[in-house]
Amino acid sequence: xxxxxxxxxxxxDPWRYLGEEAGAGDPLIVPLADLxxxxxxxxxxxxxxxxxxxxxxxxxxxxxxxxxxxxxxLQFPNxxxxxxxxxxxxxxxxxxxxxxxxxxxxxxxxxxxxxLARCGFDSLEPAAGVDLEAVRVALGRYDVAYQPGAPxxxxxxQRFARPPQALRGPSSTLRQHRIGE
Amino acid sequence: xxxxxxxxxALVDQRVAEFRDQVRxxxxxxxxxxxxxxxxxxxxxxxxxxxxxxRIAIPYGLLNARQLRALAAITRRYDRGYxxxxxxxxxxxxxxxxxxxxxxxxxxxxxxxHAIQTSGNCVRNVxxxxxxxxxxxxxxxxxxxxxxxxxxxxxxxEFTYLPRKFKIAVTxxxxxxxxxxxxxxxxxxxRGAHGEIGxxxxxxxxxxxxxxxxxITREWLPLAELFAYxxxxxxxxxxxxxxxxxxxxxxxILLKSLxxxxxxxxxxxxxQAGRADxxxxxxxxxxxxxxxFQPQPYETLADHDPTPGRELAFKAWYRYNTRxxxxxxxxxxxxxxxxxxxxxxxxxxxxxxxxxxxxxxxSFGLIRSTHTQNLLLADVPQHALYEVWRELAALGxxxxxxxxxxxxxxxxxxDFCSLANAGTIAVAQQIQQRFNDLDYLYDLGEIEIKMSGxxxxxxxxxxxxxxxxxxxxxxxxxxxxxxGGSANGYTALGxxxxxxxxxxxxxxxxxxxxETYRDVREDGxxxxxTLRRVGLTPFRERAYxxxxxxA
Numbered sequence: 001x002x003x004x005x006x007x008x009x010x011x012x013d014p015w016r017y018l019g020e021e022a023g024a025g026d027p028l029i030v031p032l033a034d035l036x037x038x039x040x041x042x043x044x045x046x047x048x049x050x051x052x053x054x055x056x057x058x059x060x061x062x063x064x065x066x067x068x069x070x071x072x073x074l075q076f077p078n079x080x081x082x083x084x085x086x087x088x089x090x091x092x093x094x095x096x097x098x099x100x101x102x103x104x105x106x107x108x109x110x111x112x113x114x115x116l117a118r119c120g121f122d123s124l125e126p127a128a129g130v131d132l133e134a135v136r137v138a139l140g141r142y143d144v145a146y147q148p149g150a151p152x153x154x155x156x157x158q159r160f161a162r163p164p165q166a167l168r169g170p171s172s173t174l175r176q177h178r179i180g181e
Numbered sequence: 182x183x184x185x186x187x188x189x190x191a192l193v194d195q196r197v198a199e200f201r202d203q204v205r206x207x208x209x210x211x212x213x214x215x216x217x218x219x220x221x222x223x224x225x226x227x228x229x230x231x232x233x234x235x236r237i238a239i240p241y242g243l244l245n246a247r248q249l250r251a252l253a254a255i256t257r258r259y260d261r262g263y264x265x266x267x268x269x270x271x272x273x274x275x276x277x278x279x280x281x282x283x284x285x286x287x288x289x290x291x292x293x294x295h296a297i298q299t300s301g302n303c304v305r306n307v308x309x310x311x312x313x314x315x316x317x318x319x320x321x322x323x324x325x326x327x328x329x330x331x332x333x334x335x336x337x338x339e340f341t342y343l344p345r346k347f348k349i350a351v352t353x354x355x356x357x358x359x360x361x362x363x364x365x366x367x368x369x370x371x372r373g374a375h376g377e378i379g380x381x382x383x384x385x386x387x388x389x390x391x392x393x394x395x396x397i398t399r400e401w402l403p404l405a406e407l408f409a410y411x412x413x414x415x416x417x418x419x420x421x422x423x424x425x426x427x428x429x430x431x432x433x434i435l436l437k438s439l440x441x442x443x444x445x446x447x448x449x450x451x452x453q454a455g456r457a458d459x460x461x462x463x464x465x466x467x468x469x470x471x472x473x474f475q476p477q478p479y480e481t482l483a484d485h486d487p488t489p490g491r492e493l494a495f496k497a498w499y500r501y502n503t504r505x506x507x508x509x510x511x512x513x514x515x516x517x518x519x520x521x522x523x524x525x526x527x528x529x530x531x532x533x534x535x536x537x538x539x540x541x542x543x544s545f546g547l548i549r550s551t552h553t554q555n556l557l558l559a560d561v562p563q564h565a566l567y568e569v570w571r572e573l574a575a576l577g578x579x580x581x582x583x584x585x586x587x588x589x590x591x592x593x594x595x596d597f598c599s600l601a602n603a604g605t606i607a608v609a610q611q612i613q614q615r616f617n618d619l620d621y622l623y624d625l626g627e628i629e630i631k632m633s634g635x636x637x638x639x640x641x642x643x644x645x646x647x648x649x650x651x652x653x654x655x656x657x658x659x660x661x662x663x664x665g666g667s668a669n670g671y672t673a674l675g676x677x678x679x680x681x682x683x684x685x686x687x688x689x690x691x692x693x694x695x696e697t698y699r700d701v702r703e704d705g706x707x708x709x710x711t712l713r714r715v716g717l718t719p720f721r722e723r724a725y726x727x728x729x730x731x732a
Contacts, residue, residue, distance in 0.1 A: 080219055080302065082342025086419045089339050093458040111203065111220055118338035141199050144191045146332045148460050157188045159332060160408065160460035 003132055004102070005113075005124040007152065008139065010132045013125070015050060015071065029073055032057050035065065043068065050100070055083035059090040066091075071100040073125070076107030085119045092120035092150060110138035118149035182243050182547060183328045183473040185293045192335070193290040196297055200224050201283035208280065223341070225271075225299030226282055230599045235274045235282060236299040237289060241309035241327040241351075242270030242550040246537035249548050251292040253533035259285050264533075266518060266526040268590055268641055269306050269348070270550040271299055275597050297335055302343045302430075304334035304415075308350045310358040311551035314474060315506050315513055315559050321370045321378055323351035323359075325471045326407065333408055333460065340415045344422035345430035347415070348387070351380075360552060360668035362386050362395045363644055365432050366414060371401065378404045384414060384444070385436035386672075388638035393433040394672050398445045404467075406452075409459035413452035417444075477545045477560050482510020487566045497619065498570050498581040503561075510563050514544075516556035516573060517580040517588070521613035524606050525591045526554035535576050543569055554590055555583065586628040586695070587613050590641055594634035594651065595658070601634030603651020603658040608632065608687050615688035625695050628708045631666070644668035646709045647691060648675040658684045664694070664720055665712050678721045690724050697723040 002013040016022035018030045027048035035042050035051055042049060050071030051062065062072075072091055074084040084103060091097040103116045104125040113124060113135050124135060143156040185193070200220075207217040221227075225236035237252070244252075252272060256264050259281045265273040277285060289295055299306055307327045314322040330349060334340070340347075350361040353370040361367030367383040380402045386395030402410050418432045421439075436444045488496045504513040516536055518526050536556060540548045543565045544558040551557055556578075561569055573579035582588050589612065592598065594605030609632065616622055631645030642648035648663035659681035666675030682690050695708070697720045702711045712720065 079216075080342055081424060082302075082340070082344075083420055083424075085339045085342065086416050089416070089458075094454060109216075111199075112342075115336070115338045115341055142192070142195045142336070144188045144195070145338075146188075146192070146335055147337055149338055157191070159188060160462070160466070162458055163461050 002125070002128075005126075005132050005135055006100075007122055008136060010136060017052065027070065029071060032062070050102075052104075053087060055081055055087070057087075059087045059095070062091075063095065066095055066097055069097075069099055071102060072097065073102040073104045074121075076103055076105040076112070078105075079107045079109060079112060081107055085115065088116075088119040088121055108135075110135045113138040114141050114153065117152040118145065118147075120150035120152060122152050182245060183240075183324075183470065189332075190290070190293070193293070193295045193297070196224075196295065196336070197283060197286045197290050200286060204279065204283055219301060219342075222301035223298060223303060224282075224286070224301075225296035226279075227300060228599070229275070229597055230595075232276045233279050233282065234597065235277050235285065235296060236267070237264075237272045237274070237294065237296050238299045238306045239270050239272060239294075239550050240331050241307055241313070241324050242311055242552075243324065244548045244550065246541045246546045246548065248292045248294055249533050249537040249540070251288060251294070253530035253537070255285055255288055256533075257530045262531075263527055263529045265524070265593060266528065266550050266554050266556070268552055268554065268639065269299075270308050270311075270552060271306055272550070273593070275593070300346070302345050302347075303341050304337065304343075304347045304349065307331050307334070308348075308359055308364075308552065310352050310354055311549050311553075311557050312358060312504065312513060312559070313353060314476070315508070315511075316354050316358075317505055317507050318355045319353045319507075320355075320372055321353050322474050323353040323368075323370055324474050325467070326368070326370070326404075327351050328470050328473070329407070329462065329467075330411070333411065337415075339412075340419060343415070343419055344424045345427065345432075347418070347432065349411075355670070357668070357670040357672075358552065360641070360644065360672075362672040363388055363392070363641070363668050364395060366411070367395045373401070373403075380404070380407070382410065382414075384448075385433040387431050387433045388641055388643050389431065390428050390636050390638075391431075391433065392638070392643040392674050393437070394674065396436065396441050398441075398448055405462055406456070408462055409456045410448075410452050412459045413448050413455055416455065417447050417451055421447075476508075479508045479511065479560070480562065482508075482562060482564070484509045485563055487563050491567060494574075494581070495567060495570050497623070498574075498579055499566065501581045501585065501623075502579065502583045503566065506560070508560075512561055512563055512566060514558040514561045514566070514569060514573075515551075515583045516548075516558065516578045517583055518555050518578070519582055519588045520577050520580040521582075521587060521617055522610065523577070524593075525589055525609050528556075532576050532578060535572070536578070539569065539572055553583075553588060555588070581619065582622060584627050585622045586616055586625055586630055586691075587622060589630035589632060590645070591632040592634050592639035598634060598639075600637055601651065602653035603634045603660065604684070605632050605634045605640065605649075605651060608649065608651075608660065608684065611685075611688045612691060615692060625698070626707055628695070629667075630691075641668065642666070643674045644672065645675060646712070647694065649687065652681055654681065660684065660687050662687075662690060662694075662724065664717055665709070667709060676717060678717055679725055689727075693723045693726065694720050 029050035031052045048070045102123040103121045108126040206212045227234040309323045350359040350364040351368045352359040352361045363386040369381040382399040383395030502515040549557040595601040629646045631641045632649040633640035633642040634651040644666040650661040661681045663675030
């Protein structure tokens with residue numbers, strides 16, 4: 001059983017990656033290349049579906065598939081590879097992706113947790129053996145920031161805001177609520 | 182100057198707590214050196230030849246007296262009683278113990294300072310013209326924009342793990358004293374047709390292994406779009422900059438590989454698409470930050486020449502170490518950290534404390550560090566200049582050589598840095614000794630020497646009128662000499678003139694180069710202008726007229 005951090009909770013991961021042993025109704029995470037290779041199959045898939053993106057994958061290419069996806073998992077092969085932070089911002093801000101956004105890999109550690117959550121990741125899947133409790137605690141290292149950020153982290157004070165029209169869209173109420181909570 | 186509010190203070194305090202925990206985990210064996218490195222680098226901590234080196238941020242080079250005293254106290258308590266000012270206007274400590282660094286950071290936070298992002302692959306200290314706010318040729322004071330960029334870039338959730346370091350400079354004057362064209366982003370303040378503020382944006386400048394001059398991506402960027410455009414540049418870079426080769430990871434390489442037109446188009450597209458989500462620069466916030474950089478409460482004074490009847494030494498100092506001020510009756514005063522026999526950029530704790538006290542008495546309690554590794558008292562009444570000179574002279578800080586050949590930029594080199602090939606300090610002292618005659622220095626006039634101990638070019642050798650680069654040849658130190666570089670508005674990269682010279686030959690070679698200038702210059706012509714007029718050949722020929730081996 002794999003455990004992950006979902007929001008502020010350590011939970012058993014209900015998702016399976018393509019190739020892992022999975023039950024019939026288990027939600028499934030499929031690499032982008034496989035999603036592309038068998039478009040028809042996945043389009044007709046009745047279960048919950050997620051995509052696994054490499055740091056070099058273009059988020060814009062995913063545009064047509066997004067309404068179909070419940071999860072996007074972005075890979076962080078090491079702590080220094082920061083492409084996933086921009087991919088996440090594009091998915092959340094530009095594409096208004098509201099499914100689960102997961103950071104996965106050896107680059108996901110307690111020292112990255114706060115920034116990851118600020119970029120819109122609501123689940124963190126560090127490498128096996130990483131102390132999830134430490135990662136959870138690290139989400140609370142800061143309660144202030146200069147930049148606007150995702151609602152996954154509630155801040156006490158924040159300086160620069162997005163323009164008001166950036167808050168439109170289906171989750172605007174939720175967003176405003178979370179920032180202020 | 183900018184003063185922290187509760188948010189700014191909480192942020193640096195929380196950063197100290199985070200770093201304290203990271204150091205604790207490292208010392209407890211929970212974080213390996215490989216895991217700890219990128220974390221400590223984001224807080225200015227290198228592991229160097231003798232000890233860790235801690236680089237303390239001095240945002241756009243501005244300090245108050247209390248901060249300078251705190252720096253002095255830190256060097257006394259945790260280091261060896263001195264510090265080194267860098268070309269990015271920061272201060273480096275050479276000898277702190279790793280276990281003490283969290284306490285040092287806590288003491289910095291106590292005086293509204295930090296070491297956040299002074300190294301590592303992130304946005305570094307934003308630099309500016311050291312004459313900001315007082316220069317007669319200024320379009321607008323760059324410091325409020327630097328402060329806004331500092332805040333925007335600090336612990337940026339998206340841009341903390343970039344492919345490589347990222348340097349931003351803002352200049353507000355006709356003469357570019359911030360070397361903005363050799364920065365990853367160089368912002369040049371402009372005024373539009375109706376007096377509104379904007380920027381000309383250059384991207385892709387930088388020194389290091391593949392030096393490049395920044396190229397204009399936007400002639401005019403309205404101020405309100407500053408964050409949105411920076412976000413677009415950084416996002417394109419973060420997603421597409423190379424990460425497979427550290428030597429090809431700067432944004433200049435991305436720009437070169439895409440070509441200016443395509444790079445610009447990518448940034449424009451990202452900017453347009455991302456504007457609605459970019460942080461806003463509201464008029465209220467702009468006014469709040471500008472409020473911290475208002476002109477000082479100057480007295481109404483008349484300009485007067487303080488030199489008649491004074492010593493020649495004072496006259497020389499007045500001429501070389503002070504600069505014009507926008508306000509009548511005031512001058513800007515350089516505190517020279519280039520005394521002959523001293524290490525360029527080094528300052529003792531006692532000197533820091535004395536300069537802090539002096540600043541409180543004669544310059545509104547503020548001190549600036551300059552790109553050229555000196556300090557500056559920006560607002561000194563002319564009637565106080567003689568007294569200021571006497572005090573600085575007693576402190577060894579009045580060497581009247583600012584702008585001359587011995588006001589050279591030099592990295593710490595082999596004596597401290599684990600990257601260096603060469604002992605730049607010894608060479609700097611060799612040059613100071615050779616050119617110890619002030620009359621000769623004055624006759625040579627304005628010459629910029631910039632020296633780096635390795636290819637990383639911390640000493641900006643590419644843009645020195647005379648550039649000196651330390652290279653390693655079979656375990657021996659040799660020095661490559663280039664001529665014709667410049668970074669102050671007529672930006673050019675120097676050209677290597679020939680084979681490297683042995684360490685003991687550097688100053689003698691420089692002498693042959695400047696003697697060539699003395700022979701061929703026209704009346705009143707500066708070294709760099711002669712060089713541009715006649716080309717490198719006569720300099721090259723003379724430089725090697727005596728073969729190093731025979732010397």
